[in-house]
Amino acid sequence: MSGVTPADLAGHAFLRGMADGHLAVLARVCWVAPVRQGHLFFAEGDTARRFWLIRSGHVALDVHAPGGHQLIVETLGQGDLLGLSWLVPPRQWQFNATAVEDTMTFEFNADAVLAACESDAGLGYQLVRRVMSAALSRLQATRIRMLDLYAASSTARGGP
Amino acid sequence: MSQVAAPVRPARYQVVERQEETHDTVTLCLRPVDQPIPAYQPGQFTMLYAPGIGEVPISISGTGPDLGLVHTVRAVGAVTRALCACTPGRVIGVRGPYGTGWDVSSAAGDDLLIVAGGIGLAPLRGAVLAALGQRMRYRRVMVLAGARSPEELVFGRELDGWRRGGAEVVVTVDQAAVGWTGHVGVVTQLIGRADIDATRTTALICGPEVMMRLTARELSALGIPAARIRVSLERNMRCGVAECGHCQLGPLLLCRDGPVVSYEAAMPLLAIREL
């Protein structure tokens, strides 16, 4: 089903340092998935049953607001994990994800990955740690964006 | 690195060109009417005088023809609003140049990493142009610029020119509508993807103080020595010549010992609240 080897996965930043045995398990439940610019990975509200590791390219997470506004929440690229909602209930995508340009990924069967984690707690721990790290880094960045540091009242390189 | 400064009275400079960068930011090209001020180093600032209203410290963002100056001003108060409203032909006052510069040439032979947040790109523009003006002296020249939104990116029209001049320019915004093909996220998130060689990179950072602290910390964690990371600090300034006492930050007088300060010197000072 896959054609992906543990060695292929070992080279991806997200899985750096993972033991060969665990990589072998993951390799069995993923496949190489190149997509074209404009490809919709998932839409808001869909059940989250897959996730991706981006090998190259550029993906935008966006949300649709009334009035015809489609706002980009965050962009991801090489080395990033695409998809967090598959790991915990309600396992539902909160945003849309679209390829901004042609993008190369490893695509994973999230159900299979979760099953493997249930039977191998060591694998589960390693995976969850890495997901937590990605989530933490995005949370910190998002908190900074919320400060709106570049807004006029909080910055004035132009002086008083 | 401080220059000999002009005396107490402002020199007269005429606005020859006015470019709106964003809804509240304007770039003015100025040309001297009388004696020009001494030559400047990227990173230095002048005190700009809006006649009859007042003075503010503004970083120099470049030079113009005929010994001219380029200043990018954001309208946040009475003086800056008046400056932003100046049309070609108006004469304003300039005192300076004051302070320390980025010392771009100290990175010769190595990689130059320039990280800008918001209008912090204005004080760094001179550094970018200086590096591109002698491109062969540097290995990589990287510019990572963060802005609130694509509409609030300053010098947006110049970035392709910088790329052609040999700079790797990556832009990220806090918010954008679909259609924007650049990054959305904070500028520190670009650092991991820039493939930086910490053993031979000099970093120049300018933007809101919180952004500079976080960026410097991130670059430090990568392994860039604190002495090779420089930030541009800001405090209330009045005289520009180290005589009025306003711009103190601990032992530093920022008009004389700054605004460009190494992160090594700045880090302990930025950690103290209400210093």
Place this chain on the structure above:
Amino acid sequence: MGAVDNAVEPGSVRLMEAAALDRLFASLHEAGYLVIGPTARDGAIVLDELTAAGDLPFGWGVQLEPGGYRLRRRDDTAAFGHSAGPGSWKQFLHPAREKLWSARLADGGFEIEQAGDDPGRDAGPPRLAFFGVRPCDLRAIQIQDQVLGSGRGNSRYAARRAAVLVVAVNCTEPGETCFCASMGTGPAAGPGYDLALTELVSGERHAFLIDVGTEAGASVLAGVPHTDAGAATIDRARSAVAEASQHMGRSMPAAGLRELMAGSHDADRWDDVASRCLTCGNCTLACPTCFCTSVEDVTDLSGDHAERWQHWASCFDLDFSYLHGGPVRASATSRYRQWLTHKLGTWHDQFGSSGCVGCGRCIVWCPVGIDITEEVAALQAEAEGTQAQDAEKQGGAP
């Protein structure tokens, strides 16, 4: 009276009777100086223009304490038996308000009409003879020279300073709040005076030992009756001054103030002093080295005419550190900390010396009586206590 001697040189020591002070004043006036010195007025010893020696505060002393100043009658006729008056010499060299320039606004621009640094604008600043500069105040002038006298921007200071003649007065009787000895600034005047007087009063005798510092000082003595001082008299004067250093009411630690200030940013003591401090800024007004200023741009009603004025500012003002919509130093804690750590600590980094001369004015003129020597002692105790705790933690880990 004594022979009138014209051949006085820098380095020589002369003796002058108090009765000859009028002649000394006349000599100063003839040389073109306005004489500025202490005089008793409005319940204090203030610095003002003196027309004659009689304006000096003969027989007046002061009673000093934290937050307290009273004139008192001395039981002798000493002219310089007082200290820590509310004003210092900075009001003459670095005026509280000063116009920097004026301009005509027209044709979409401006034209400076008159600037302070225009050469030959007028005859120059008036020649002033500072009469009665205490050693601490002489050091304070030199400290301000370092900050303002380089000519980088405030060229008017340098011009005013060059037109000043300094007649210092050594101290033989420190005030209750003085601590010049531990700051290394007194009670004897250091170099930098044109003339230095030591007042000798006992019973009917009232005279001044005069140390001649410069040619300018020497030339002022021409025409003033003075005699050879004599070894015994010189010895008596020197001893009186040396004795004074044993009678200081207060002291600062001899060394390590810069390091103490640099290490004390998180000290609890700052909140303690801030709970008492009114942030009124009296200390910065009274302090002879405080130099901070602000500028103000003003126009007239027609909008055709603009002026820029410079005036004294205080780091205790909330708007002093205004940046991006608010003050960087909003709390009283941060402002008091700024003032003291600058004066005793970062002044070294910025200007190469301490900013404090031990004159004690900040103690006297603080309305709530904050005493910086007491604050420093408390900070030092806190620092030592913290060090001891840290050492214990490291040593005591199981």
